[in-house]
Amino acid sequence: MNVSEVNRETPPLNSLFQQLILEHYKTPRNRGALADADVRIEMRNPSCGDEVLLQLRFDGDQVADVAFEGVGCSISQASISMMTQLLRGKSKREALDIAERFTRMMHGDAEAARDKSLGDLRALAGVSKFPVRVKCALLGFNALEEAIRQHQG
Amino acid sequence: MATRTVPLDIPTLRQQFPLLQQQVNGHPLVYLDSAATSQKPQRVIDAVNSFYRHDNANVHRGLYELSRRSTERFENARVVMARFLNADPREVIWVRGTTEGVNLVAGTWGIENIGRDDEIIVSVLEHHSNLVPWQILAQRVGARIRHIDIDDEGRYRLDQLADLLNPRTKLVALQHVSNALGTIHPIAEIAEIVHRAGALLFVDGAQGAAHVNVDVRALGCDFYALSGHKMCGPMGIGVLWGRLDLLEAMPPYHGGGEMIDRVEIEFSTWAKVPHKFEAGTPDAAAAVGLAAAAEFLEEIGFDALQAHEQEIVQYGLEKLREVPGLTLYGPSSPNERVAVFSFTLDRVHPHDVATVLDAEGIAVRAGHHCAQPLMRRLGVPATTRASFYLYNTPDEIDRLIDGLASARAIFGG
Numbered sequence: 001m002n003v004s005e006v007n008r009e010t011p012p013l014n015s016l017f018q019q020l021i022l023e024h025y026k027t028p029r030n031r032g033a034l035a036d037a038d039v040r041i042e043m044r045n046p047s048c049g050d051e052v053l054l055q056l057r058f059d060g061d062q063v064a065d066v067a068f069e070g071v072g073c074s075i076s077q078a079s080i081s082m083m084t085q086l087l088r089g090k091s092k093r094e095a096l097d098i099a100e101r102f103t104r105m106m107h108g109d110a111e112a113a114r115d116k117s118l119g120d121l122r123a124l125a126g127v128s129k130f131p132v133r134v135k136c137a138l139l140g141f142n143a144l145e146e147a148i149r150q151h152q153g
Numbered sequence: 154m155a156t157r158t159v160p161l162d163i164p165t166l167r168q169q170f171p172l173l174q175q176q177v178n179g180h181p182l183v184y185l186d187s188a189a190t191s192q193k194p195q196r197v198i199d200a201v202n203s204f205y206r207h208d209n210a211n212v213h214r215g216l217y218e219l220s221r222r223s224t225e226r227f228e229n230a231r232v233v234m235a236r237f238l239n240a241d242p243r244e245v246i247w248v249r250g251t252t253e254g255v256n257l258v259a260g261t262w263g264i265e266n267i268g269r270d271d272e273i274i275v276s277v278l279e280h281h282s283n284l285v286p287w288q289i290l291a292q293r294v295g296a297r298i299r300h301i302d303i304d305d306e307g308r309y310r311l312d313q314l315a316d317l318l319n320p321r322t323k324l325v326a327l328q329h330v331s332n333a334l335g336t337i338h339p340i341a342e343i344a345e346i347v348h349r350a351g352a353l354l355f356v357d358g359a360q361g362a363a364h365v366n367v368d369v370r371a372l373g374c375d376f377y378a379l380s381g382h383k384m385c386g387p388m389g390i391g392v393l394w395g396r397l398d399l400l401e402a403m404p405p406y407h408g409g410g411e412m413i414d415r416v417e418i419e420f421s422t423w424a425k426v427p428h429k430f431e432a433g434t435p436d437a438a439a440a441v442g443l444a445a446a447a448e449f450l451e452e453i454g455f456d457a458l459q460a461h462e463q464e465i466v467q468y469g470l471e472k473l474r475e476v477p478g479l480t481l482y483g484p485s486s487p488n489e490r491v492a493v494f495s496f497t498l499d500r501v502h503p504h505d506v507a508t509v510l511d512a513e514g515i516a517v518r519a520g521h522h523c524a525q526p527l528m529r530r531l532g533v534p535a536t537t538r539a540s541f542y543l544y545n546t547p548d549e550i551d552r553l554i555d556g557l558a559s560a561r562a563i564f565g566g
Contacts, residue, residue, distance in 0.1 A: 010512060013563070016508065017505070017564075022564065022565075025564075026565075047520065048519070048521075049520055049521045050504075074504075074505050077502075130508065133508065
């Protein structure tokens with residue numbers, strides 16, 4: 001590593017804006033208010049203004065229901081929408097495990113990108129090649145981790 | 154004397170900016186983020202380089218030839234900036250940029266002159282750097298922050314300013330040119346209103362100094378802060394200008410070397426202005442680079458620069474208004490703005506616009522532009538901002554419009 005070294009390659013756009021991402025962006029799943037939520041976490045990306053309000057209801061250790069509100073770019077909104085699809089019925093440990101594997105995928109781990117249990121989230125694998133957009137994809141997961149931390153008390 | 158505005162020869166001018174001569178993602182670079190930072194002409198790069206290559210020594214310290222030369226170049230740079238602002242060199246304080254200039258005034262003049270229940274007036278349009286330092290000051294001394302709104306064209310509501318001013322108002326802090334909307338504000342008129350009420354006017358000139366001729370005497374303000382990097386100069390250097398009588402009465406900002414007269418173990422006396430405010434070794438090379446940038450702008454002339462920007466503004470307003478689903482913010486009248494275009498595009502978030510444009514080699518800013526209160530005022534989380542400068546061409550408006558068509562194609566906007 002040399003201080004004057006810099007990566008000058010940007011991959012093609014279609015590796016970022018996949019149809020599945022655009023589809024989640026236009027018709028997000030689990031979007032709205034969750035009246036009986038146990039935890040509500042508001043998280044924002046101060047550098048760009050993306051915001052999410054993640055709401056979770058727990059049944060014991062399990063995620064019973066989930067919903068989100070917020071504003072943001074296609075990547076942040078699609079990522080949150082895809083994440084909420086996976087959470088119902090998962091234990092806190094399993095939910096955190098998804099967050100961890102997704103984070104690894106964002107950091108370029110090709111094995112994580114082949115992990116079928118990540119569901120639609122795998123469409124976001126290309127984001128790892130756009131470093132400035134990785135924090136967009138992680139916003140919802142940061143909120144999820146904080147929500148579980150708070151609920152565990 | 155009649156002055157003649159010779160149109161800028163943009164192709165020749167562009168050749169002086171080595172960074173602009175590159176391809177990005179397979180396309181010739183279209184740099185439309187000069188409101189964040191401008192690119193640097195070769196002579197500014199050369200000035201910084203030659204300082205380190207030939208004249209580097211600590212300023213105001215050594216008794217040897219090199220130190221004499223570095224000091225001379227550093228102090229000559231101050232004289233150039235004084236001429237640039239129509240000021241006295243003693244009124245030119247080197248700071249890291251506009252932000253430090255605001256903090257300096259808040260932390261010295263503000264602490265001394267603003268007390269409990271006093272009022273500071275700002276606006277909803279201010280950059281965070283002309284807002285947060287005043288908030289910190291107000292919290293420390295128990296003062297109140299009040300603010301004026303803008304109208305739907307991004308102009309200050311001066312009627313509200315007149316209403317808000319009262320004997321408790323000690324300071325009004327406003328910007329010369331908006332980084333977010335491009336509005337040029339009538340500072341001379343504002344200074345009159347503010348002074349009639351007995352308050353002082355601080356002007357955030359981060360954008361102003363880059364785009365319009367700044368004559369601090371004609372503007373009639375009390376403080377004016379600018380950033381070198383927005384006006385073709387290096388990063389990390391700027392100027393705080395203040396009225397001499399105010400500066401002389403102000404306590405120092407940072408303590409340290411250079412700003413002292415006599416130092417005892419338990420107390421010290423201060424150097425005279427401007428050095429009273431310049432503790433520690435300054436970025437002398439950057440000061441020299443900023444002076445080179447100021448001379449570069451003086452040679453081009455602000456009349457020619459503004460005529461060129463007006464051409465871009467008129468063409469840009471015309472073309473952007475034709476883009477389906479595009480909402481453009483700021484003044485609709487070209488002569489009230491600089492070539493900064495802030496907009497939203499239906500169904501496409503500003504980040505996504507910026508990523509699509511980047512793939513076509515077009516660099517824009519997307520986000521809140523360090524103006525969160527303004528974003529709330531406009532009712533949007535963020536905007537895309539394309540900011541043009543003296544080296545940009547109307548052709549680059551066309552490239553932008555093509556890029557926006559790509560964004561709309563991807564997102565179905």
